[in-house]
Amino acid sequence: MSNFRLLTGEILELIGGEKNVGSLTHCITRLRFSLKDGSKFNKAALDKLDGVILAVESNNQYQVVIGNDVSTVYRLLVDEFGIKGDAPSDSDSESDGKKGNIVGRLFNKMSSILVPIVPALAGAGMLKAFLVILSTYHLMDTAGSTYKILAAASNSVFYFLPLLLAFSCAKAFNAHPFVSVAIVGALLEPTFTGLMAKQGDIVEFLGVPVVLMKYSSTLIPAILAIWAYSYLERLLKRLIHQSIEMVAVPMLGMLIMVPVIVIAVGPIGVYFGDGIGAGIAYMNGVSGMLTGAILGGGWTLLVIFGLHWGMVPVMLNNLALRGFDTIKPATAAATFAQAGAAFGVFLKAKDKKLKSFALSSMVPALFAGVTEPIVYGISIKYKRPLVASLIAGTVAGGFIGSMGTTVMAYVFPALTTLPAFMTTTFAYYLIGIGMSFTLSALLTYLLGFDESLGESSTATAKTPKTTTPSAPLTTAGSQSLLPGITLVAPLNGTIVPLTSVKDAVFASEIMGKGIAILPSEGVVTSPVNGVVSKLFHSKHAIGITSDEGVEVLVHVGIDTVRLNGEHFASHINEGDRVTTGQLLVTFELEALIAKGFDVTTPVVIANTDDYQSISATEQHRVNNSNTLMTLFSATA
Numbered sequence: 001m002s003n004f005r006l007l008t009g010e011i012l013e014l015i016g017g018e019k020n021v022g023s024l025t026h027c028i029t030r031l032r033f034s035l036k037d038g039s040k041f042n043k044a045a046l047d048k049l050d051g052v053i054l055a056v057e058s059n060n061q062y063q064v065v066i067g068n069d070v071s072t073v074y075r076l077l078v079d080e081f082g083i084k085g086d087a088p089s090d091s092d093s094e095s096d097g098k099k100g101n102i103v104g105r106l107f108n109k110m111s112s113i114l115v116p117i118v119p120a121l122a123g124a125g126m127l128k129a130f131l132v133i134l135s136t137y138h139l140m141d142t143a144g145s146t147y148k149i150l151a152a153a154s155n156s157v158f159y160f161l162p163l164l165l166a167f168s169c170a171k172a173f174n175a176h177p178f179v180s181v182a183i184v185g186a187l188l189e190p191t192f193t194g195l196m197a198k199q200g201d202i203v204e205f206l207g208v209p210v211v212l213m214k215y216s217s218t219l220i221p222a223i224l225a226i227w228a229y230s231y232l233e234r235l236l237k238r239l240i241h242q243s244i245e246m247v248a249v250p251m252l253g254m255l256i257m258v259p260v261i262v263i264a265v266g267p268i269g270v271y272f273g274d275g276i277g278a279g280i281a282y283m284n285g286v287s288g289m290l291t292g293a294i295l296g297g298g299w300t301l302l303v304i305f306g307l308h309w310g311m312v313p314v315m316l317n318n319l320a321l322r323g324f325d326t327i328k329p330a331t332a333a334a335t336f337a338q339a340g341a342a343f344g345v346f347l348k349a350k351d352k353k354l355k356s357f358a359l360s361s362m363v364p365a366l367f368a369g370v371t372e373p374i375v376y377g378i379s380i381k382y383k384r385p386l387v388a389s390l391i392a393g394t395v396a397g398g399f400i401g402s403m404g405t406t407v408m409a410y411v412f413p414a415l416t417t418l419p420a421f422m423t424t425t426f427a428y429y430l431i432g433i434g435m436s437f438t439l440s441a442l443l444t445y446l447l448g449f450d451e452s453l454g455e456s457s458t459a460t461a462k463t464p465k466t467t468t469p470s471a472p473l474t475t476a477g478s479q480s481l482l483p484g485i486t487l488v489a490p491l492n493g494t495i496v497p498l499t500s501v502k503d504a505v506f507a508s509e510i511m512g513k514g515i516a517i518l519p520s521e522g523v524v525t526s527p528v529n530g531v532v533s534k535l536f537h538s539k540h541a542i543g544i545t546s547d548e549g550v551e552v553l554v555h556v557g558i559d560t561v562r563l564n565g566e567h568f569a570s571h572i573n574e575g576d577r578v579t580t581g582q583l584l585v586t587f588e589l590e591a592l593i594a595k596g597f598d599v600t601t602p603v604v605i606a607n608t609d610d611y612q613s614i615s616a617t618e619q620h621r622v623n624n625s626n627t628l629m630t631l632f633s634a635t636a
Helices: 002-014 043-047 070-079 090-097 102-136 145-159 161-172 177-185 220-239 242-304 308-322 327-348 352-368 372-382 384-402 415-421 426-447 452-459 589-594
Strands: 021-026 030-035 054-058 061-065 202-205 208-211 485-488 493-496 514-519 523-525 530-535 541-546 551-555 568-570 583-587 601-605 613-616 627-632
Touching (some): 002 070, 021 070, 102 145, 102 161, 102 308, 145 161, 161 220, 177 220, 177 242, 242 327, 242 384, 327 352, 327 426, 352 372, 352 415
Antiparallel strands (some): 030 061, 514 601, 523 583, 530 541
């Protein structure tokens, strides 16, 4: 315990002391600090502490990854140092929202609004792209009912985008979500839209002129409207007696906001959106090459600092106004440059662990557009691959921009989303991403990198059983291995590579090797016979030590710790003995998805270093009677 007290004191000193901590939460692996002054967060020194695996500082988020002993450190911080634990107070929340520069706060807010609706946008965008291909090559009759039904499916997300944004904005701005949807819904209601014969028509509301606009498929009017309504709602709640608040606040909110939106907020938002589109068109007209080069070279840097979501409204605005976008193709240069850097590392590296990680992290980048494992696990760590990828992204982005390359839908750039780029400039897109991948791989290979940097970065994290694992997740067939230890799947669902998980700590496998499952139902069962070694207070994460000594971590969803146990129910207690297939936890899957949480569930072997090899299932889908992994130990 004395070692943990020393570690706790050192962490506290390197984040600015007790008075610099607004609030503190923790999940199964990491401490999450809300700091009053983020400049006091000494990431470099924290990374070097014995017992700290990784310090993460991005976009006003401050995390210290501890591993299995995080609850011990957390308890010491709360009990012995008086740090405020769990949910921050209202005052803390408001102060947190005012931290950082205005650009950082704006991008953080846009991220919280857009991230939940991106899957719907991407899915509808891909469907729209496939329909364009089918109609272009006369594989489906556009006058037929089949085409029209599918077209309705692809168009619904974009037509009703203001409603989706209203709901998401309400959560981001702490307003009532359904009242927010009702307010914005007035802009799409047939009685209102029927007033307009053409855009710009003028009608009156109580003698005040109203300029009529088309609001379907727009972004900015809905965002501005709910931002304004959030302030009105708080004001009304202060003024109206609680006994009639439930009826009076929504009624007055709609009565006041709908006229305000159609008179002022809506037209301002439409004109602002038009201005953004015109500005992008002007930049492309002046120098598409320069615009593309800036986007292709700078996109990875935006991703590193979490600022890339601030560009998403601009892309969506372009698609809504013009039917195409020129920003996303240029950013594809950055995605494929990262994949190329990983391939260059794979070709150049001598260390088998690094070669394996480079190859595995390249797969989600190429097929899903997910580059975080490469960015955090290779580019930043080894530095020269980052330089190579930035150069390649700049060159390829410049080419893509100079050719006016377009995309017809919002998608993540990847090989699987090529149909969305099949416009008249598709050939230039293929040349551009091929150029980016090849040049980045070549430069990475020629520039080289110091493989010892990877070793030194993990050498400081001396807490056992949480260091970067060395065992490959592969099929083991060597005769030198003892009989394997079998783990069954703890959930029913679809297999997802761990490196594809949208969490840098899990994806980089710093917590251990494993696999992830996208659940089809909210039931978690035990994958082994053993003892529940950890049950997190929010019930979203369970640690089990099997009878053979395997330390298994099942972590339901990403960032679900923020729910503080809502929508989760545990059926066991810490210290209980469990058997394979026994019910551990249930959770409301649909509720988590509706709240925008990524429900991908990592299943990780925390003591990976104790095993020579780990064999993963080759099945695409599993249920809790299927083998998920088999662990092999070397013979004595």
